[in-house]
Amino acid sequence: MIRLGMIGFGTQGRKTYGKAFWEGQIEGAELVAICYTNPAQLAWVNENHPEIKTFDNADALYKSGEIDAVLIVTPHYDHPALAMQAMDAKIHVLIDKPAGVFTKDVREMNAKAAESDVVFAIMYNQRTNPIFRKMHDMIHGGELGALKRFSWIVTDWYRSQAYYNSGGWRATWKGEGGGVLINQCPHNLDLWQWILGMPKRITAFTHEGKWHDIEVEDDVTAYVEYENGATGVFITSTADCPGTNRFEVLGDLGKLVFENDKLIYTKLEMSEREFSKTNTEMFGRPNKETTEIDCTGDYPQHVGIINNFVKAIHGEESLIAKGEEGINGLTISNAIHLSGWLNTPIELPLDEDLFLAELKKRWK
Amino acid sequence: MIRLGMIGFGTQGRKTYGKAFWEGQIEGAELVAICYTNPAQLAWVNENHPEIKTFDNADALYKSGEIDAVLIVTPHYDHPALAMQAMDAKIHVLIDKPAGVFTKDVREMNAKAAESDVVFAIMYNQRTNPIFRKMHDMIHGGELGALKRFSWIVTDWYRSQAYYNSGGWRATWKGEGGGVLINQCPHNLDLWQWILGMPKRITAFTHEGKWHDIEVEDDVTAYVEYENGATGVFITSTADCPGTNRFEVLGDLGKLVFENDKLIYTKLEMSEREFSKTNTEMFGRPNKETTEIDCTGDYPQHVGIINNFVKAIHGEESLIAKGEEGINGLTISNAIHLSGWLNTPIELPLDEDLFLAELKKRWK
Numbered sequence: 209m210i211r212l213g214m215i216g217f218g219t220q221g222r223k224t225y226g227k228a229f230w231e232g233q234i235e236g237a238e239l240v241a242i243c244y245t246n247p248a249q250l251a252w253v254n255e256n257h258p259e260i261k262t263f264d265n266a267d268a269l270y271k272s273g274e275i276d277a278v279l280i281v282t283p284h285y286d287h288p289a290l291a292m293q294a295m296d297a298k299i300h301v302l303i304d305k306p307a308g309v310f311t312k313d314v315r316e317m318n319a320k321a322a323e324s325d326v327v328f329a330i331m332y333n334q335r336t337n338p339i340f341r342k343m344h345d346m347i348h349g350g351e352l353g354a355l356k357r358f359s360w361i362v363t364d365w366y367r368s369q370a371y372y373n374s375g376g377w378r379a380t381w382k383g384e385g386g387g388v389l390i391n392q393c394p395h396n397l398d399l400w401q402w403i404l405g406m407p408k409r410i411t412a413f414t415h416e417g418k419w420h421d422i423e424v425e426d427d428v429t430a431y432v433e434y435e436n437g438a439t440g441v442f443i444t445s446t447a448d449c450p451g452t453n454r455f456e457v458l459g460d461l462g463k464l465v466f467e468n469d470k471l472i473y474t475k476l477e478m479s480e481r482e483f484s485k486t487n488t489e490m491f492g493r494p495n496k497e498t499t500e501i502d503c504t505g506d507y508p509q510h511v512g513i514i515n516n517f518v519k520a521i522h523g524e525e526s527l528i529a530k531g532e533e534g535i536n537g538l539t540i541s542n543a544i545h546l547s548g549w550l551n552t553p554i555e556l557p558l559d560e561d562l563f564l565a566e567l568k569k570r571w572k
Numbered sequence: 573m574i575r576l577g578m579i580g581f582g583t584q585g586r587k588t589y590g591k592a593f594w595e596g597q598i599e600g601a602e603l604v605a606i607c608y609t610n611p612a613q614l615a616w617v618n619e620n621h622p623e624i625k626t627f628d629n630a631d632a633l634y635k636s637g638e639i640d641a642v643l644i645v646t647p648h649y650d651h652p653a654l655a656m657q658a659m660d661a662k663i664h665v666l667i668d669k670p671a672g673v674f675t676k677d678v679r680e681m682n683a684k685a686a687e688s689d690v691v692f693a694i695m696y697n698q699r700t701n702p703i704f705r706k707m708h709d710m711i712h713g714g715e716l717g718a719l720k721r722f723s724w725i726v727t728d729w730y731r732s733q734a735y736y737n738s739g740g741w742r743a744t745w746k747g748e749g750g751g752v753l754i755n756q757c758p759h760n761l762d763l764w765q766w767i768l769g770m771p772k773r774i775t776a777f778t779h780e781g782k783w784h785d786i787e788v789e790d791d792v793t794a795y796v797e798y799e800n801g802a803t804g805v806f807i808t809s810t811a812d813c814p815g816t817n818r819f820e821v822l823g824d825l826g827k828l829v830f831e832n833d834k835l836i837y838t839k840l841e842m843s844e845r846e847f848s849k850t851n852t853e854m855f856g857r858p859n860k861e862t863t864e865i866d867c868t869g870d871y872p873q874h875v876g877i878i879n880n881f882v883k884a885i886h887g888e889e890s891l892i893a894k895g896e897e898g899i900n901g902l903t904i905s906n907a908i909h910l911s912g913w914l915n916t917p918i919e920l921p922l923d924e925d926l927f928l929a930e931l932k933k934r935w936k
Contacts (some may be wrong), residue, residue, distance in 0.1 A: 357812060359725060361820070366857050368848040413775070413795055413803070420848065429803060431777055431793055439777070439793060441805055447848065448721060450827050450838045450860050456725070456816060463814050474814040484732040484784065484811065493730050496814050 210300075210518055211274060213241035215266050215290060216281030217249050220304070224510050225279060230257070233511045237277065237518040243269045266290055270297040277302070277327075277521060279514070283377065284309050284385055288317040291531070295324040302329045302517045305394040307534025309385030310567055311542055312560040318532045328531035329517045334395040335402065335528050336512040338505035339471045343457065343464055344403045346473075346501075352459025353479060358404060358440040364451030365392035365444065372422050379422035381570035387416070387424030388446045389541045397537035398529075400442065404457065406536060407432035407440065409555050414548025419447030423570070430544045442544075462496070471501040574664075574882050575638060577605035579630050579654060580645030581613050584668070588874050589643060594621070597875045601641065601882040607633045630654055634661040641666065641691075641885060643878070647741065648673050648749055652681040655895070659688040666693045666881045669758040671898025673749030674931055675906055676924040682896045692895035693881045698759040699766065699892050700876040702869040703835050707821065707828055708767045710837075710865075716823025717843060722768060722804040728815030729756040729808065736786050743786035745934035751780070751788030752810045753905045761901035762893075764806065768821065770900060771796035771804065773919050778912025783811030787934070794908045806908075826860070835865040 212229075214221055221244075229239040242253050243263040250262040263269040269278070270293055277300035280290050288308040294301045301321075307330060308314040321328040334340060346352060365388055377383030384390055389397070415427040427445045434440070445451070454467040462475040476483075477495040508515070512528070519525035539556065542563045547554040549566050576593075578585055585608075593603035606617050607627040614626040627633040633642070634657055641664035644654050652672040658665045665685075671694060672678040685692040698704060710716060729752055741747030748754055753761070779791035791809045798804070809815070818831040826839040840847075841859040851858075872879070876892070883889035903920065906927045911918040913930050 357727070357807075357809070359723075359807065361723060363721070363822075368851040368853075368856055370851050370856060371854050374854050411775075411777070415801075415803075418801065419845075427803070429795055429805060431795065433777075437779075437782065439779075439791070441793060441807065443721075443723065443805065445721070447844065448822055449840065449844045449847075449858055450822075450862075452820060452827075452829075454818075458727075458812055458814075463816075465816075476813065480811065480813045481783075483813075487732040487734050489732075490735050490738050492732055492734060494813055498814075 210237035210276045210521055211240045212237045212277045212279060213243060213269050213275035214239060214279045214281060215243040215269065216304075217242050217244040217246070217253070218281070221281045222249075225281060225514070228511045228514060234514050234518065236522055237514075241269055241272070241274050266293065270294060270299060275299060277517070280304060283383070284390060288313040291317050291328070292320045295320050295326050295328070298324070298326060300327040300517070300521050301531060302331060302514065303531060303534070304331045305398070305534065306390055306541070307531070307538050309390060310560065310564050311535055311539050311558060312564050314535045314538055315560070318535060321532055327517065327520045327527070329513065329520065329527050330529050330531045330534040331510060331513050332395060332398045332529035333509045333513050334399055336506075336508050338503040338507055339466055339469070340399050340403065342471060342501055342503050343455075343466065346464065347403055347457065347459070351461065352457060352464065353461035354436060355404060355434060355438040355457070355459055357438060357458045358456060360396065360400060360441070360455045361443045361452045362393070362396050362455070363443060363445045363448035364453045365446045366449045366451055367420070367446040369420050372420050379420070379424045380572070381423055381567065382572055384424070385567065386541065386545060387422060387426050388444050389425060389428060389544055392446060393444055393541070394537055396442075396444070397540045398533070401536040401540060402533070404440070405434070406539070406556060408435045409433045409553050410540065410543040410547050411553040412544040412547035414545060419445070423572070425545070425548065428544060428548070430547070471503050472498060473501050474498040574601035574640050574885055575604045576601045576641045576643060577607060577633050577639035578603060578643045578645060579607040579633065580668075581606050581608040581610070581617070582645070585645045586613075589645060589878070592875045592878060598878055598882065600886055601878075605633055605636070605638050630657060634658060634663060639663060641881070644668060647747070648754060652677040655681050655692070656684045659684050659690050659692070662688070662690060664691040664881070664885050665895060666695060666878065667895060667898070668695045669762070669898065670754055670905070671895070671902050673754060674924065674928050675899055675903050675922060676928050678899045678902055679924070682899060685896055691881065691884045691891070693877065693884065693891050694893050694895045694898040695874060695877050696759060696762045696893035697873045697877050698763055700870075700872050702867040702871055703830055703833070704763050704767065706835060706865055706867050707819075707830065710828065711767055711821065711823070715825065715839075716821060716828065717825035718800060719768060719798060719802040719821070719823055721802060721822045722820060724760060724764060724805070724819045725807045725816045726757070726760050726819070727807060727809045727812035728817045729810045730813045730815055731784070731810040733784050736784050743784070743788045744936070745787055745931065746936055748788070749931065750905065750909060751786060751790050752808050753789060753792060753908055756810060757808055757905070758901055760806075760808070761904045762897070765900040765904060766897070768804070769798070770903070770920060772799045773797045773917050774904065774907040774911050775917040776908040776911035778909060783809070787936070789909070789912065792908060792912070794911070835867050836862060837865045838862040
């Protein structure tokens with residue numbers, strides 16, 4: 209039985225992660241320790257879950273010898289340092305998303321993970337969605353052929369001003385390190401890179417405090433280019449209501465469209481590139497067939513990621529989301545910010561020092 | 573009975589416009605003259621429609637006294653000059669889309685139209701689509717409130733290389749003045765400005781000869797901003813197969829989505845801007861209701877525009893598409909080209925001299 213500690217015990221820590229353990233949804237591990245800065249919350253734990261040890265600082269938790277693994281659910285900026293400290297203490301690590309706020313920091317964490325023997329995972333629970341798994345598998349299996357275009361309109365992250373007013377750290381450069389990109393979109397940015405790979409150039413239009421009384425961006429449109437010439441558009445906002453969540457991917461052999469919890473697949477009879485060169489009819493088009501892909505199956509979300517992390521520690525499963533992969537979505541996020549700030553296209557690999565310098569300029 | 577002449581007698585002229593007259597679909601006008609440069613086609617007219625007079629130059633047609641109105645279906649560059657000549661001869665004018673290739677030329681045509689008493693229309697047949705009429709009427713009627721965002725992915729203009737090989741003038745700067753923007757998209761660009769109005773700034777990514785062996789653009793992504801802060805994305809290509817035609821418009825009071833010949837409307841119970849400021853629940857969202865809008869009704873296409881033109885001449889109807897409005901879609905088209913060429917955002921009103929100078933640089 210793996211002894212797991214959790215650092216951070218806010219809404220997500222209590223209502224999602226704690227609940228998963230207390231309702232018996234996690235196999236092979238038990239929640240034995242909680243570390244948090246808020247005494248009232250720790251008192252609640254002591255009263256309601258007296259079997260759980262409480263700590264008010266991570267150092268004490270890590271040195272206690274009470275835990276084999278840690279779930280880090282703190283503010284974004286702290287993820288890399290707390291993860292590295294755990295790795296030094298030979299404690300397995302599952303960090304919440306995002307991996308961090310700037311990739312320079314996350315790269316150090318990844319380097320330490322590479323030298324360490326611990327299991328290192330990240331809470332990309334949307335990778336357990338059967339639809340995204342199917343998109344990933346079809347595209348990586350070559351069923352769509354070479355990527356030509358994608359668009360993801362993911363504007364269903366609605367937040368009113370009340371949300372932003374609920375915590376002074378929210379939606380500040382110093383407290384969170386960004387807005388919709390860093391708080392709401394890490395899942396989407398990860399799924400994008402997981403399913404389609406990393407682009408090579410990003411041109412973005414970010415609007416800060418456009419719809420809310422906040423410092424950071426709440427409206428983003430990004431245009432990206434891939435090494436092979438494919439292009440894409442990513443659109444997000446926290447003020448669109450009703451929002452949209454539609455992810456379309458076009459390859460040389462067909463198209464996938466995710467919207468309204470359905471996945472629609474159109475398969476061409478032959479490669480479009482080949483057809484274009486060989487067809488002789490003026491308005492000829494390749495034959496095609498459209499079907500809805502069956503994506504029934506479990507969508508175990510956070511519970512699925514925690515169980516997978518535990519099984520990986522037991523050597524029974526490989527990780528759904530390796531911690532090291534967190535840098536990819538964050539790189540896209542950082543590049544979008546940087547492009548918006550500097551009003552210029554940003555090439556990847558990202559100039560991480562430049563990004564950090566620009567981010568720090570915005571700390572108040 | 574209005575005596576109508578047609579200049580240009582290619583595929584569209586014969587199979588769409590000529591056919592409409594010969595099948596008795598046009599009321600109040602008869603096709604009495606055809607002007608074309610191809611003797612074989614004129615011989616075909618003489619043999620099959622001996623009642624129609626044939627001309628091999630527009631000048632002779634205009635001076636003949638045989639026509640009251642003219643339908644101009646020539647290559648794009650010639651539209652403004654032929655229209656102005658008709659206006660001078662007091663002949664009513666219906667031009668095919670686009671209005672021309674550069675707005676400087678089209679502005680002169682509009683100025684002449686303003687001084688003239690003739691009826692001046694443009695073949696924006698997609699304005700007769702009940703779905704787009706409904707979108708136009710709802711948005712102009714205020715049902716969506718202030719515009720916040722739109723996206724139009726209109727990539728269902730597939731053309732293989734064979735299409736481009738079918739005429740040496742096709743897809744050249746000198747022959748057509750552009751690619752997908754000037755040949756395939758004029759309807760979409762017009763519908764965009766007709767339904768949503770003109771943006772104030774355009775940043776575009778145009779790719780020339782990306783998918784075909786052609787000089788001009790066959791892949792375009794444009795990001796635009798409106799005076800009120802609304803943003804939009806327009807994506808088009810002639811190489812996407814299967815393509816998409818999805819037009820989404822978000823306003824402060826709701827959303828319209830056109831796709832697959834359906835129009836889906838989501839109406840908010842209250843203004844989102846007002847909700848955001850007054851709501852007190854952390855994850856609160858305005859109540860909403862989604863319905864499919866009934867858009868049954870005639871879609872008379874080109875026949876509808878010709879009949880409307882004739883009725884406007886008879887003083888019985890106002891024009892569905894005034895000729896003068898052709899400059900709007902063309903301005904967007906020109907601005908997208910210019911932004912792509914110069915790799916910079918373009919502000920509207922457009923610098924027309926700059927556009928023309930850049931276009932001319934590309935003539936071979």
